Amino acid sequence: MLDTNSTVDWRDLVSLRELIRGRTLYPGDEGFEEASSGWLLTVKHRPAVVVVAADADDVAAAVRFAAEAGRPVAVQSTGHGKSVPADGAVFIATGELRELSVDPRARTARIGAGLRWGEVLAAAAEHGLAPLSGSSGQVGVMGYLTGGGLPLTGRTYGFAADHVRSLDIVTADGLLRTVSPAQEADLFWAARGGKSNFGVVVAAEIDLLPLRTIYGGELWYPGEDPTHAAHVLGSYLAWAKEQPEEMSSSVTLMRLPDAPQLPEEFRGRSFVQVRVVYTGDEEQGARLVEPLRALGPEKDTCGAMPYKQITEIYQDPKNPVMAHLRSALLHELDDEAVEELVSLIDPSTPGGPFPGIELRHLGGALNRPPGRSHAVSTQGAAFLLWMRMPAPAEQADAVRKAADKVLERLRRWDTGATLPGFLFDHDSAPERVRRAYTEADYRRLAALKAKYDPNHLFRINHNIPPFSNGEHTRS
Template sequence: MTDYTALRDRLTGTLATRDQDDHTAGATAFNLTIQHDPDAVVHAADEADVVETVRFARAEGVPLHLHATGHGAHGAYASGIVLALGGLSSVAVDPDARTATVGGGTRWADVVAAAAEHGLAPVTGSSTNVGVVGFLVGGGIGPLARSHGFGSDHLVAARVVTGAGEVVEASAEGDAELLWALRGGKTGLGVVTEVTVALSEVPSLYAGTLFFDLEESTDPFVRWVDWTTTAPADVTTSGLIIRFPDLDVMPPPMRGKHLFALHVAYPGPVDDAERLTKPLRELGTVYLDDLGPLPLADIARITNDPTEPGPGFVRGATVAHVDRDFADAVLGLVGPGSTLPIMGLELRHVGGAMKAESPATDAVGFRDFEYTTTILGVPDPALFDEVLPRALAQAEQTLTPWLSPHLTPNWMPDPYDAEQVARTWPAAVLARLDAVRRTHDPDGVLAR
């Protein structure tokens, strides 16, 4: 049994072991059905704590798991050390260079707020509650995907504690190969303690959501699917079909409703935006209209993703193409009359600028899909073991004719088996990533 006393004495931060009450406090998964129970949890106060923890894990031969916000956890950690990075939270914006230098435990919300003061915006995800680093190393797809590409395309530099316990600067002037790997290589590349990201000038943002009542008509969803096939290159949309429970905690306009929520983002002048999005308002009778000029600091309001932890059952995939038959298939799964225990299905229209980079500049892997889809099971843990896996397998089989054979890193389901990995990165990219991992983590200290 590992004695953690020596490590605790070397830390500025804190260390809790399994024999202490609530030893995982501050390092829990966002999905509350996942319950971590590692041997120890380290709450790093600074980069030196990270170095000490990595060196200890390497010397003792114990696995090391990283935790920032808990959004990336898909399986429980039952041994080793969880290294919590929430204490490494900071943002410094350089408006002249149009960059933000960000601590490794920072959430996007802090970066968005700081950048917005200068009329700048990071390429963030739909939820600004997620961690910056986890989003970037997994590629990162958000509401500006078509106009600005993957989030990882905007990663300029990083400070990394390697699996050998050394601090490395990943940048064009420093370790360029490690920078390449961090731009979409996901796991096993080191502990990122700081990143520098490029910010974009966004003088105005026209964004929000149009809601359509599916019980009244399913035509708006079908027409939107048609619209995406010729959509403007810099307008990003995502469509969510969702059943809102008939509960008092739901806002009255949503309570008990079965809606098609069309999320829209256009980084440009209002006049152009109104012209470009006019066809979307004409898809059908709009039930609620929350689309218009939006302050950059409020970008998370586009999708209003949950900010509080809760139980969840989610599966993602990429979609190669869509047509009317695809729209009908989706409606058969989650439209009016469906009895599957699926709360919602989101289809994101991507492509556009996401296809601009190449394996020479990043490790994202495949960029040949036009859409992503996410299926949300009813958040009832009693259904998670058998009922929801069957329902989602049925949904995936139904959508198979349109699905891409490839995945994108942040859409990979755990566990990361060989089949999933091969669908996420081409063989040449995998080989190059493995070489980077062998260089910087020769003993396999960092969990893959």
């Protein structure tokens, strides 16, 4: 049903509906709220219209309509990376762009923007192949790739953006372009790392790896005793420095509430949790993990597993969440950093909540120039820190302050940078977005923004304003 109180002229809305093969939804229509929602519930969208695109032509028509109407474009598949509300925007939902084909001889896959990584993992596994996915099978493929994509096997293979062969992208002029190293290479570079600033990516061709199994799992150590927790964390950091590139890992410090929804053995407790992913053989993986086992984990799930089950190591939440997400890139961590981190999960220390302070080990292939250049870089950092903290409305301020406290206490190890794929709603200000890139890359991105989106149509995102002759053209 058309809402005649909409801020868009109803005659324009009717004309848009005539252009779209998929669904066109307005405020008040059945399905409008569901189509414009997403995994991260802390950001609420109030678009003028939602286009549930059936194909690339629908996306192009919606972009042209927005340009003619002078309205911004927002794009979303699963909503894991929502940043700013899409108020008054033409909102393009890509969840029905579900193309998926695997070429086992070429070791490639063609994937539509509506897919989630779990679907691609399963399809590739049928041929003994693997995509470079992250920790969650529920995350949408295109938001992950355009943010660079930090795989669980990143130290071995680099960013997922390294392994993108081509992208199909609808730019601000409403044209569908196929970009690659040989076709509009500058736009291909910018779209891998520049997120949704350069258009709506509707499909991608990616490399697949001949990887059937990995050695991986998690080790849980009790963290209530600060001395023991510091020993475990310090031992992990020393261990990580010595690992080959085939070993990727992370460590999480958790201080869990005494909540009935948690298993009884976890309620009200603190833990140091180490996760490992090794791309070599099982025997060598077990040898490399042995020093961690010698620390006496309370829980140990490490072993050989099919690659298609790799996301089970992290057990990321599948259902939508109210959460506050933050990240930073850190230098190498010393004994003082260990002391600071452990104090955050010490049960005798007031404050919190601190349910998940994770450090993902970088280096290896992540720190080398990629074969297919893109706008993503660790900027030489040793670890990615990121936090996912439950933030119901009544606790939102307390949770944000708790996250601020963590980052303030770790300031001396903070590089001042972050990764574009780990920018969240707190990072929507332009100066924070700029931290995700080297200065040279940011200036190149801003200049390309001025070339491909001079009227700033794609600004409902972690925005890179157009930049010309050293000055931003619009904000």
